[in-house]
Amino acid sequence: DAKTTQPPSMDCAEGRAANLPCNHSTISGNEYVYWYRQIHSQGPQYIIHGLKNNETNEMASLIITEDRKSSTLILPHATLRDTAVYYCIVRLMDSSYKLIFGSGTRLLVRP
């Protein structure tokens, strides 16, 4: 089962920042937080991941709280092409390191 909780849906205006929250209160010290998105029925796309420090790349920023029980994915200037389902995933650090997908947040970017 997924170890994260996300709102089922959100929306934001084009050009504005989209802030997607994720709760992972049972995260272990050696588990990473990953974010993926799935646009329509395409294959999921990797966005960003982090352990405890904030991370930024060309796509997004990831803010992880100090206690690591929650995080926020920030898309600084959302475009219509960012409309997708966003998955917050705590990566299991067992022998397979597999990603367990939950239900995600359906983000709608409005014109």
Next chain:
Amino acid sequence: NAGVMQNPRHLVRRRGQEARLRCSPVKGHSHVYWYRQLPEEGLKFMVYLQKENIIDESGMPKERFSAEFPKEGPSILRIQQVVRGDSAAYFCASSTDRWYGYTFGSGTRLTVV
């Protein structure tokens, strides 16, 4: 720089037939993962393979499903005697190392009629 290639993109099978789904990982990637997505649902992990080895098959149905990743050639997900409930999108992902994020393919949409 080709990504993960899955074929066919769409596959139609009659009940009782076999379905073979192929996945060519990113060049140099030796870790392959298969996921299934039922209509309007999230992705469910099926199996994790490294070259010639199955590492974790905890998400694979016990019967009719099998996967392989031979030393040469693509990874194959095989479904024998398909039933309508097997209709889904099957995604393959690969990575160079278990620490890194996966690159997903575009999936194979299997329809059982």
